[in-house]
Amino acid sequence: MEIEKKFLVSDIPDLSQAVKVFEIEQGYLCSEPTVRIRRKNNDYILTYKNRIAVDDEALNVSDEREMPLTKDSFFHLKQKC
Template sequence: MEIERKFLVTAPPKGYEARPFRMIEQAYLCTEPVVRVRREDDSFYLTYKSRGLMAREEYNLPLDERAYLHLLKKADGQVLTKKRYLLPVEGRPDLTFELDVFEGAYQGLILAEVEFASEEDAVAFTPPEWCARDVTWSGEYQNSRLAMEKG
């Protein structure tokens, strides 16, 4: 089960660019339910996600590069590309922000996600000021939705 909150970021924390990052490329074979393929640096995955906004099932299956490239050609919409920075959550050593800085069609878009162990912890979480707007429950910034829009 994946339990996460998502935030729109308009002014990211200072110095984030100096932190290590992973390059991510992903595309969607289906959006209801979500079935995506992803390249994360030199790793490849097929992911299934059930319906939901804050909490939903998620399964990742490893792929090799050949299978990934084959499935990528069958994807609907556009391929999303982003750099993912991992940032500590102040005062919460058990939590990490995934700061996604988009490239390509969504150049300039920055989203932050935090995964939680429970729905209660997720609801009680107070984000830092650099998280401009909570977009968890709107669904407007779900990657599967962004891939189907024009950017």
């Protein structure tokens, strides 16, 4: 289960020296329910996300499932995004 909350940020500190850098590529196969493919460096993942509830404009509750993909499967599905 995933619970997302939105926040309004007034200032963003410079964290460029303190964070790891990832190369991310993603695409969406469906929007409701959400079906997403993502490449993060050399990891390939398919994510299925089904919204369960929205309590207010700032809070979303979703059931989220992830499964690994092969590199070939990712690039095959990427053509369909």
